[in-house]
Amino acid sequence: MVSLRARGGNFLGEQDSPGISGCHRSKARMDEVLPDGLLFKDHNFCSDLLRQLNGLRQSRILTDVCICAGSWEIPCHRNVLASSSPYFRAMFCSNFRESSEAKVQLKGIASLALEQVVAYVYTGEAHITAGNVLPLMEAASMLQYPRLFEACSSYLQGQLAPSNCLGMIRLSEVLSCETLKRKATEVALTCFPEVAASADLKELRALELRDYLGDDGLCGEEEKVFEALMAWVRHDLQARKRYLQELLQQVRLQYIHPAFFHHFMAGDTLLQSSPACRDFLEAARRHVFSACGASAPDCRPLWHGPPRSSYQDFLVLVGGRKDNQQTTRDVLLYSTRTGEWHSLAQLPARLYKASAVALHRSIYVLGGMAVSAGHSPVSRAVYIFSLKLNRWHMGEPLLAARYSHSSATHRNFIFAIGGLGDRQELLGSMERYDSVHNVWERVASMPVGVLHPAVAVKDQRLYLFGGEDTMQSPVRLIQVYHLSRNSWFKMETRMVKNVCGPAALLGERIVIVGGYTRRILAYDPQSNKFVKCADMKDRRMHHGAAVMGNKLYVTGGRRLTTDCSIEDSASFDCYDPQTDTWTSQGQLPHTLFDHACLTLQCVPSVSTHS
Structure with a gap:
């Protein structure tokens, strides 16, 4: 047996050969030790071979076919082309006449694009520019070079803008390029305002x-x-x-x-x-x-179709009293997608016990007591907030100054209900705002004036549950206003005993959320019956509640402790009616009560993420 070890060193000498040492060896070789020896892998060999073949092509050595675009002729090797593309394999390895012709004419391909494709075949490189990408992509598609085709697609995707995305969609359909179509469609959908202003839309x-x-x-x-x-x-x-x-x-x-x-x-x-x-x-x-x-x-x-999927639900908290019970101008936004709270433009004034509603992607803050140094008048003012612009402006004022009142919306109308007037009198009156004609008008007064009832609208009727009278005693009534008839009726019930607790429409039922109690009641207007839901953790009042995505979110408020003391709360909880369970969503940025808690559904803008 011949030994591979020579005297004084290994087969190549004790030291490695300089040609395969250090970094160069690691790039050129990735040898693999096998049980019976060594698998040598020279990855530079392939690229060296390709370079040599390209040199032979350029010198017209051993070339056996010219592929032509018009009068443009490019000498090539049949075996190289057949090895690189199913198109050429079928052409040269079947019984087509091109398999034996010295010149093959290719129609529908630009000569420069064909030359670039051939250069790509022999070098693995292609220089893609704005001037050549389209003919090169068409040639790559026709001649079946998918990686070159996708490289052209990637280049076009990098050039996408609202001004050209519609044209790119049409181009992607002509070229059957799904990756470009998906990306161009995404730009067209997400940048609609800019796309709508483009010349391409009109075409x-x-x-x-x-x-x-x-x-x-x-x-x-x-x-x-x-x-x-x-x-x-x-x-x-x-x-x-x-x-x-x-x-x-x-x-x-x-x-x-x-x-x-x-x-x-x-x-x-x-x-x-x-x-x-x-x-x-x-x-x-x-x-x-x-x-x-x-x-x-x-x-x-x-x-009754759904909103577009681009619309998102946002929870917005407006005003109220925060740490140390100070009346605040803060406006907070919560996104369920990010799970984060953000501050929005502040209320123009400090308002004590104002009410607020969401209508037409805007927030309306109604009345309240304007808190200022030495003087706190009851207000008729209406402030309107645009989430899109993150800006407040004045609206048409209420007919009557009021605070500690309730409010609700139906279709294009806002209802301001009851409260206390500028002489601290209990108001039984109700007024309605027509957002089409921008006017307030008086409507029928409620049968029994109450403060802090739970309010909701369902099926052409506005419901007031409970509340308190002037002696701060709970009122065990359901008062119902028929919107189209402008008339009220009332029903006595032992089920309601809520004060300073909100109501929300959750599916087909109106849910009354606490109000000096842990109890959650779901009222079915069709059957006029209550169903008891899972209790909250604490006895709460002065809290907020809103529905997003068929779940009920409850924010802040005040809670009664086991020793009957009152604590301000920063809790943030979610009720799922499918499982009849509560889960904590964390904490508000600070304790808060007497605030408005609203859901806005809109297309996200810069203000919703700032």
């Missing part, structure tokens, strides 16, 4: 625009969707007005601000010139923008 075909505006993921307010479709129609009015009715149905009218509908849609001359559009808008007005709505069953699906 879409009717079917393309219909699918785009009807997409659930479109991140745009419905007013902007309407404006975009009208701009598209007016860009070529004579050719496009026949699509108006079909496109108008892509606007989810139930989420349009009623003032916008009234002033900009219902009176639009182009829409009014179409009998079908006119009927469509009239049906919308009856079902969505009136106090009570119509009951025609054939129209219900149009007005």
Whole structure:
């Protein structure tokens, strides 16, 4: 047997050969020790071989075919092309005539793109630029070089912008490039306001625009969707007005601000010139923008569709009294997606026991006692907050100054109920705000004036549960206001004994949340019956409650301890009606009570994340 070990050293000498030492060896070799020896792996060999083949091609040595684009001829090796692509394998390894021709003409490919593809085959490199990406991508697709095709796609994805994403979607469909289509569609949906202003939108075909505006993921307010479709129609009015009715149905009218509908849609001359559009808008007005709505069953699906998936629910806490019981101007926002609290623009004034409601993606803060040095008048002021702009502005004032009152919304209306007046008198009056015409009007007064009842609206009726009288005694009543009839009736019940506890509509039932008690009651208006739910951990009052995603969130308040003392709370809890259980969501940024707790559903903007 011949020994591989020589005298005084190993087979190569005691030291390694300089050519495979150090870092160079680690890059060129990844040897693998096997039971019967060593598997030598030289990864530079492949690239060296490719370089040598390219040198032979450029010198026209051993080339056996010219592939041509028009008059442009590129000498190649059949075996190299056949090894690199199924397209050329089929061409040269089958019984096609090209397998024996000296020149093969390729139609539909630009000569420069073909030359780049061949260079890629022999070097594994391609220089992709804005000027060559499209013909190169078409050539890579036709000649079946998927990695080069995806490299072109990645380049185009890096160039995506709201101004060109619609064109990219159309290009991706021509090229059957799903990765580019997904990315371009994502930009088109998430950057809708910018895309709507682009020239490309006006060049879409009717079917393309219909699918785009009807997409659930479109991140745009419905007013902007309407404006975009009208701009598209007016860009070529004579050719496009026949699509108006079909496109108008892509606007989810139930989420349009009623003032916008009234002033900009219902009176639009182009829409009014179409009998079908006119009927469509009239049906919308009856079902969505009136106090009570119509009951025609054939129209219900149009007005009860879900919001777009781009809309998110946000919990907003407004005002109240925080640490050390100071009246605060703070506005806090909570996102269930991030689990974080953020501060928004502060209330313009410190307001003691104001009420607040959410309507049309805005918050309305009504009345309250204006807290200032030495003087605290009862206010008629209405402040309106836009989450999109993160800004407050003044609204139409209440007819009567009031605080410690309740408020509720229904369709396009806000109801301000009871409270205390500017002479500390108990108010039994109620007034209603019409957001379409921006006016307050008096409506029927409640049968029994109460403070701090639980309030909710369900099925054309406004319900007041319990509350307290002027002697601070609980009132065991349910008072019901019929919205379309403008009339009240009352029902005595032993079930309610709540004071300073909110109510919320959870599914088909109204849930009364605490109020100097741990008890949670779910009221079914259809059967006029109560169902007891899982108790809260503490006896609570002056807390907030709102529904998001079919769950009830309860914030802050004051709690009665076991020794009957009162403590301010920063608790943040969630009730799941499916499991009838409570879970803690952590803590508020500080203790808080007498605050408004509201749910806003809107398209996220910068202000919702700041």
